[in-house]
Amino acid sequence: MPATDKSDRAMTSVTAQEALDFHSQGRPGKLEISPTKPMATQRDLSLAYSPGVAVPVKAIAEDPQTAYDYTARGNMVAVISNGTAILGLGNLGALASKPVMEGKSVLFKRFADVDSIDLEVDTESVDEFVNCVRFLGPSFGGINLEDIKAPDCFIIEQRLREVMDIPVFHDDQHGTAIIAAAGLINALTLTGRDFKTTRLVCNGAGAAAIACIELIKAMGFNPDNIILCDTKGVIYKGRTDGMNQWKSAHAIETDLRTLVDAVEGADVFFGLSAKGALSSDMVRSMAPRPIIFAMANPDPEITPEEVAEIRDDAIVATGRSDYPNQVNNVLGFPYIFRGALDVRASTINDAMKIAAAEALASLAKEDVPDDVAAAYQGNRPRFGPHYIIPVPFDPRLISAIPIAVAKAAMETGVARKPITDLAAYGRQLSARRDPIASTLQRIYERVRRQPKRIVFAEGEEVQMMRSAVAYANQQLGTAILLGREEQMRETAEREGIDLNRPGIQIVNARLSKRVGAYTDYLYARLQRRGYLFRDVQRLINNDRNHFAASMVALGDADGMVTGLTRNYSTALEDVRRCIDAKPGHRVIGVSIALCRGRTVLVADTAVHDMPTAEELADIAEEAAGLAKRLGYMPRVALLAYSTFGHPSGERSERVREAVKILDRRRVDFEYDGEMAADVALNARVMEQYPFCRLSGTANVLVMPAFHSASISTKMLQELGGSMVIGPLLVGLDKSVQIASMSAKDSDIVNMAAIAAYNAGT
Ligand SMILES: NC(=O)C1=CN([C@@H]2O[C@H](COP(=O)(O)OP(=O)(O)OC[C@H]3O[C@@H](n4cnc5c(N)ncnc54)[C@H](OP(=O)(O)O)[C@@H]3O)[C@@H](O)[C@H]2O)C=CC1
Numbered sequence: 001m002p003a004t005d006k007s008d009r010a011m012t013s014v015t016a017q018e019a020l021d022f023h024s025q026g027r028p029g030k031l032e033i034s035p036t037k038p039m040a041t042q043r044d045l046s047l048a049y050s051p052g053v054a055v056p057v058k059a060i061a062e063d064p065q066t067a068y069d070y071t072a073r074g075n076m077v078a079v080i081s082n083g084t085a086i087l088g089l090g091n092l093g094a095l096a097s098k099p100v101m102e103g104k105s106v107l108f109k110r111f112a113d114v115d116s117i118d119l120e121v122d123t124e125s126v127d128e129f130v131n132c133v134r135f136l137g138p139s140f141g142g143i144n145l146e147d148i149k150a151p152d153c154f155i156i157e158q159r160l161r162e163v164m165d166i167p168v169f170h171d172d173q174h175g176t177a178i179i180a181a182a183g184l185i186n187a188l189t190l191t192g193r194d195f196k197t198t199r200l201v202c203n204g205a206g207a208a209a210i211a212c213i214e215l216i217k218a219m220g221f222n223p224d225n226i227i228l229c230d231t232k233g234v235i236y237k238g239r240t241d242g243m244n245q246w247k248s249a250h251a252i253e254t255d256l257r258t259l260v261d262a263v264e265g266a267d268v269f270f271g272l273s274a275k276g277a278l279s280s281d282m283v284r285s286m287a288p289r290p291i292i293f294a295m296a297n298p299d300p301e302i303t304p305e306e307v308a309e310i311r312d313d314a315i316v317a318t319g320r321s322d323y324p325n326q327v328n329n330v331l332g333f334p335y336i337f338r339g340a341l342d343v344r345a346s347t348i349n350d351a352m353k354i355a356a357a358e359a360l361a362s363l364a365k366e367d368v369p370d371d372v373a374a375a376y377q378g379n380r381p382r383f384g385p386h387y388i389i390p391v392p393f394d395p396r397l398i399s400a401i402p403i404a405v406a407k408a409a410m411e412t413g414v415a416r417k418p419i420t421d422l423a424a425y426g427r428q429l430s431a432r433r434d435p436i437a438s439t440l441q442r443i444y445e446r447v448r449r450q451p452k453r454i455v456f457a458e459g460e461e462v463q464m465m466r467s468a469v470a471y472a473n474q475q476l477g478t479a480i481l482l483g484r485e486e487q488m489r490e491t492a493e494r495e496g497i498d499l500n501r502p503g504i505q506i507v508n509a510r511l512s513k514r515v516g517a518y519t520d521y522l523y524a525r526l527q528r529r530g531y532l533f534r535d536v537q538r539l540i541n542n543d544r545n546h547f548a549a550s551m552v553a554l555g556d557a558d559g560m561v562t563g564l565t566r567n568y569s570t571a572l573e574d575v576r577r578c579i580d581a582k583p584g585h586r587v588i589g590v591s592i593a594l595c596r597g598r599t600v601l602v603a604d605t606a607v608h609d610m611p612t613a614e615e616l617a618d619i620a621e622e623a624a625g626l627a628k629r630l631g632y633m634p635r636v637a638l639l640a641y642s643t644f645g646h647p648s649g650e651r652s653e654r655v656r657e658a659v660k661i662l663d664r665r666r667v668d669f670e671y672d673g674e675m676a677a678d679v680a681l682n683a684r685v686m687e688q689y690p691f692c693r694l695s696g697t698a699n700v701l702v703m704p705a706f707h708s709a710s711i712s713t714k715m716l717q718e719l720g721g722s723m724v725i726g727p728l729l730v731g732l733d734k735s736v737q738i739a740s741m742s743a744k745d746s747d748i749v750n751m752a753a754i755a756a757y758n759a760g761t
Pocket residue numbers: 085086087088089147148149150171172173176203204205206207208209229230231232242271272273274275277295296297298318319327328329330
């Protein structure tokens with residue numbers, strides 16, 4: 001464990017250890033490369049490699065544009081840094097910048113389906129850096145420069161733009177400028193100001209600051225009303241200390257010399273400098289209804305809490321995701337490159353940047369539809385001081401920004417492949433959204449709004465303790481750890497887990513005053529099922545699943561998670577002794593498989609061994625219900641080895657009968673079957689059955705039996721590289737989730753969040 005500093009302690013939503021574990025668990029780091037073509041047979045090899053590969057080689061040599069058709073270039077962006085200005089942490093070198101750069105690459109993929117690789121260039125020499133990057137053009141559709149200190153970044157970007165015919169975009173400059181400009185447009189609107197008369201002070205005169213100032217000036221902000229400050233104070237005409245040509249370009253005639261002087265009476269403060277640079281007194285001296293964008297990362301120039309202590313009329317934004325109004329370039333770079341790549345833009349020019357800023361600003365003013373509201377902390381946001389800019393998880397960003405950028409590229413003549421049908425382009429963009437982000441995010445955000453008490457039944461297990469801490473840290477509610485306190489504290493001490501955080505509660509069944517109530521409750525349920533009173537006492541005293549499930553049944557907790565120490569079916573039996581199915585429902589297990597941007601729900605992966613036709617129909621209904629609750633329009637395929645009667649067989653007959661039962665029940669979701677998995681999942685194969693009632697490929701798969709459900713999800717996970725969540729228990733009267741015995745901390749936290757979500761939000 002490395003030494004922690006103040007900024008580690010300031011991380012309220014995650015601990016330093018969690019951050020390290022997140023990066024080291026499983027395959028270290030955040031990225032891997034996966035092929036898009038099979039490389040399985042001699043023929044594949046002949047096509048992909050020699051001799052077949054010679055054909056596209058020659059085609060590209062003849063017409064370089066065909067590289068976009070035959071290689072990954074057109075969707076590939078390099079994130080390149082030398083680590084000389086990593087976030088606001090300073091010059092920590094190329095290697096130390098790698099976690100940030102991997103992170104940026106992942107965000108490219110997650111948010112905009114842009115493939116990306118990080119490249120860390122180990123030099124502080126501008127010439128060496130430029131020479132290294134300038135020859136990489138053939139590999140990429142765009143270059144995203146990141147965390148390179150000023151003024152080197154200006155020279156590097158300028159020189160690379162001159163010699164490369166693909167977009168070269170320094171994210172800390174232009175990404176930040178676009179987002180800050182969008183936020184500023186809206187904050188000015190809300191406070192009744194305009195670009196002509198507003199007085200702005202920008203602290204920091206590096207990469208991000210200079211670009212922000214340049215962009216807002218290009219948008220019409222009055223240059224005479226902007227004061228730039230750096231570590232030496234105000235940048236005035238004639239200053240010589242610590243100057244460079246980029247600072248000089250924004251120097252103004254003024255007698256003001258310090259940030260304190262400059263900020264007095266200012267309408268807007270832009271912070272692109274360092275933690276704590278704006279004091280309370282400075283905030284006090286600003287004009288009425290001041291606009292404060294404290295954008296330094298990870299710790300802002302001043303926190304929203306500190307501003308709130310001084311005045312309640314300020315609009316405050318930071319670069320962080322744990323406060324409202326996150327002004328951070330993550331809102332920009334994935335979508336700006338998406339638009340630029342899609343029209344094969346040769347550059348990203350001012351018109352494209354302004355179009356992105358305006359699109360972003362407009363989005364915040366639009367009503368937030370239901371499926372978007374879930375992406376927001378708190379209630380449905382409405383344009384106002386606490387919502388001047390959309391959050392990164394807003395699913396509308398992928399449609400709104402790339403279109404604006406692509407249009408501007410076409411209008412300014414830098415698009416090498418103009419898009420003719422923008423409506424169709426908009427639909428393609430929405431389809432690129434990876435549902436995993438929005439699905440889990442939606443669950444977490446809803447729970448955060450209505451936190452829940454979740455009992456972690458196997459509280460003495462290390463993973464349970466870690467998960468409970470993560471649950472509490474993420475403000476999902478109270479995590480109740482069940483077990484012997486002394487043992488838990490000993491383990492926690494040894495493993496460096498802090499159980500003294502708010503939101504953690506320890507309950508020892510043996511010492512609990514509720515033992516009597518739970519025993520009476522359970523005895524009433526089990527007395528006619530062969531259990532004596534003392535058997536039930538033993539269950540409550542000695543068995544944590546029974547104790548935890550009784551807690552939930554009697555309302556002492558909202559939900560529970562278990563599963564690490566007992567196999568799934570045993571844990572489920574324990575729970576079922578205490579909790580029934582919801583009236584009119586059937587208890588089933590649904591696994592969520594997330595694979596290459598697709599999400600499918602698979603059922604029943606937990607309970608019914610060999611379901612009857614009636615049971616299959618129930619399973620379809622329960623799974624469709626879960627799909628709806630997760631925000632999907634269910635398209636349910638009842639799977640078999642046969643498709644619509646061929647080949648015939650007894651097992652397929654049962655599935656066909658289930659479809660007829662659903663017909664009779666007149667359910668309100670799309671379903672069809674029986675069909676084979678490829679028919680359900682592959683649009684081209686489905687086309688061979690034009691009468692199929694599904695409007696698209698299936699997103700809910702009802703398996704004919706438990707063995708096929710279990711085998712296929714495990715194969716998806718192990719061979720298909722899918723992330724599989726679950727099985728989630730559906731249909732119980734109270735909220736319980738059972739993790740697998742091999743679950744990692746993150747799986748358990750997901751399960752706990754899902755238990756909390758199902759407990760009612
Ligand atoms: N929210 C967002 O999306 C983004 C935020 N940022 C944040 O902005 C900050 C600057 O990043 P970047 O421009 O890339 O870095 P640079 O190294 O290019 O520039 C840093 C600038 O900040 C100035 N500075 C540092 N400390 C102080 C201080 N205490 N008071 C006044 N000025 C100070 C420096 O002054 P001098 O010139 O005198 O050395 C320099 O001008 C970082 O905290 C970074 O995390 C950056 C990009 C995006």
